[in-house]
Amino acid sequence: MPLKKSTPDFILIIVTLTLLAVGLIMVYSASAVWADYKFDDSFFFAKRQLLFAAVGVFAMFFIMNVEYWTWRNWAKVLVIICFVLLVLVLIPGVGVLRNGSRSWIGVGAFSIQPSEFMKLAMIAFLAKYLSENQKYITSFRKGVLPSLLLVFTAFGMIMLQPDLGTGTVMVGTCVVMIFISGARVMHFAWMGLAGSAGFAALVVSAPYRIKRITSFLDPWEDPLNSGFQIIQSLYAIGPGGLFGLGLGESRQKFFYLPEPQNDFIFAILAEELGFIGGTFVLLLFALILWRGIRIALGAPDLFGSFLAVGIVSMIAIQVMINVGVVTGLMPVTGITLPFLSYGGSSLTLMLMAVGVLLNISRYSRN
Numbered sequence: 450m451p452l453k454k455s456t457p458d459f460i461l462i463i464v465t466l467t468l469l470a471v472g473l474i475m476v477y478s479a480s481a482v483w484a485d486y487k488f489d490d491s492f493f494f495a496k497r498q499l500l501f502a503a504v505g506v507f508a509m510f511f512i513m514n515v516e517y518w519t520w521r522n523w524a525k526v527l528v529i530i531c532f533v534l535l536v537l538v539l540i541p542g543v544g545v546l547r548n549g550s551r552s553w554i555g556v557g558a559f560s561i562q563p564s565e566f567m568k569l570a571m572i573a574f575l576a577k578y579l580s581e582n583q584k585y586i587t588s589f590r591k592g593v594l595p596s597l598l599l600v601f602t603a604f605g606m607i608m609l610q611p612d613l614g615t616g617t618v619m620v621g622t623c624v625v626m627i628f629i630s631g632a633r634v635m636h637f638a639w640m641g642l643a644g645s646a647g648f649a650a651l652v653v654s655a656p657y658r659i660k661r662i663t664s665f666l667d668p669w670e671d672p673l674n675s676g677f678q679i680i681q682s683l684y685a686i687g688p689g690g691l692f693g694l695g696l697g698e699s700r701q702k703f704f705y706l707p708e709p710q711n712d713f714i715f716a717i718l719a720e721e722l723g724f725i726g727g728t729f730v731l732l733l734f735a736l737i738l739w740r741g742i743r744i745a746l747g748a749p750d751l752f753g754s755f756l757a758v759g760i761v762s763m764i765a766i767q768v769m770i771n772v773g774v775v776t777g778l779m780p781v782t783g784i785t786l787p788f789l790s791y792g793g794s795s796l797t798l799m800l801m802a803v804g805v806l807l808n809i810s811r812y813s814r815n
Contacts, residue, residue, distance in 0.1 A: 457513055458810035461740040465509070465788065465803050468733050469502055472714075472789035472796075478697050479717040480710035480791065494710050494791050501793040505800030512804030517812070520573040520805065521580075521752050527570040528599075534563035535606040544610075550783075552610045553794075562794035564607045564615040568622065569802055571603060572759035575623055579630040580751035586631045593632050596623070597640070614784030618767050625762040626755055665780035678713065679777050681706040685716040686776065693723030710791040712783055715775045730789070734768050737761065737803075744806060747813035757809050760802045 477495035484493035520527075538544035538554050545553040545560055553560040578596055585592035600623045607616040628637060668676030668683075685701035688694060699720045702709045709717045719727040741761025748754040764787050771786040773779035785795040 454811050455813075456811065457807040458740055458744060458813075461737065461744075461803065461807060461810065464733050464736045464740070465800070466506075468730070468737075468788040469506070469800075471718075471730060471733075473498060473502060474696070475714055475718050475721075475789060476710050476791050478699065478721060479702050479714050480708075481697075482702050483704070483708065483710070486704075497793070498791050498796070501796045502800075504793075505797040508797060509800040509804035509807070512801055513807040513811075515804075515808060517753055517756060517805055517808045518750075520756065521577045524570070524574040524577045528567075528574045531563060531567040531570045532603070532606070535567060535603070538563050539606075539609055550610050550612055552612050552615075560793075562615075562792075564610065564612050564619075565794040565798045567603055567607070568615065568619045568763055569760075569798055569805075571600065571619055571623060572626070572763065572802075573756065575600070575626050576752050576755035576759055579626060579755050583631070583751065586627075587633055589633075589636050593627060593636050596627060612783065614770065614782040617782065618763060618770065618784065621766045622759055622763040625766075626759045629758055630755065665777070668777070678707065678781055679774075682713050682716040682775050683777055685709075685713075685720040689720040689723045689727075691724050693719070693721045693726055696721050712771065712785060712790060713775055714790050715772055715786050718789070719775075731768075731772070734764070734787075738765050740810075741806060744810045744813050748809050749812050749814065753809045753812065757806055760806050763802065764799065 473495065476498045477492065480494035481491040484495075485491040487493075534554065539551060541551075543554060544551040547553060552562050552564060554563060575596055579586065582592055600620060604616045604620050607619070624637070624640070665679065668679040670676060672680055681701055685699065685706060688700070694700070699709075699717050701720060702717055706713055706716060715727065715730070718730065722729075738761055741757055741764070745754045745757035745761065748757055767784060767787055770779060770782065770784050771790075774781050774784070785792050787799045788796065790796075
């Protein structure tokens with residue numbers, strides 16, 4: 450594809466690296482007490498997060514120089530590989546069981562979560578499919594249905610682990626991509642009804658999910674069990690006030706909020722850095738959303754546009770769910786805060802995705 454290459458989006462690079470730096474600081478601050486107690490090393494999680502960040506940044510800058518249409522050529526292969534990994538992770542002895550979910554393959558701390566990489570593979574495949582089948586997109590049977598079958602097959606396999614958070618982000622991202630590709634609004638109305646019924650079935654099928662819903666509505670009804678995390682998260686955010694208690698001065702990280710370096714790291718950030726710190730981080734994510742939309746609008750072809758929309762939607766949806774859970778606006782689900790939460794697969798995947806977005810920006814018309 451003979452396109453003129455320019456410099457990548459500098460603002461996107463700076464914002465991403467800033468979020469990554471904030472994340473490294475907060476992972477140490479949030480995890481130091483727990484790491485010292487469990488591993489006799491207050492830097493245990495911070496050192497691993499630094500390693501994941503180094504690998505991720507290298508991958509980001511490497512992928513930034515790989516022409517984005519390469520992902521179109523490899524999209525089918527990547528999806529197949531991810532499906533194979535999703536099967537392997539369910540096999541006892543191969544998949545690693547943690548906190549009731551069989552979502553990892555690997556040894557110890559150095560393991561990967563296939564469902565995370567399925568998100569990016571599905572975005573690439575769907576961008577390829579939608580860009581090549583634009584004439585059928587207004588037809589539910591020929592355009593929308595084939596893509597939905599693939600997406601919900603992947604969702605079903607992810608739910609076998611189970612991992613509702615990652616599956617929800619993937620499905621939400623794909624729905625956004627299908628919507629902006631030109632699918633009819635009526636199709637989404639029917640999809641909404643079907644999705645609501647399916648979600649209700651998933652909730653009813655597992656008692657712990659029912660508890661999560663009821664605890665979201667009234668966490669104080671069961672404060673020592675299903676409502677515990679939400680309450681402790683709110684106890685962290687509340688005292689933070691405008692300016693926070695100060696970096697490293699969190700009280701909730703002293704064994705009140707379970708493993709605060711993971712899904713609830715935003716609560717510790719708000720406690721230590723206050724409303725100002727939390728707003729600063731959310732503004733950085735808003736900048737990523739703005740630059741991503743700008744890149745999508747300026748992409749030289751439909752594949753690049755859909756790919757950029759998919760990546761920025763994935764990040765935005767994940768941020769909204771995580772912050773919604775931490776602030777008590779949504780039911781608890783296991784989902785990380787991009788670039789900030791501890792976790793190798795999530796961090797590496799997000800930085801790789803930004804690398805793809807940066808490469809699209811090198812050919813953008815904006």
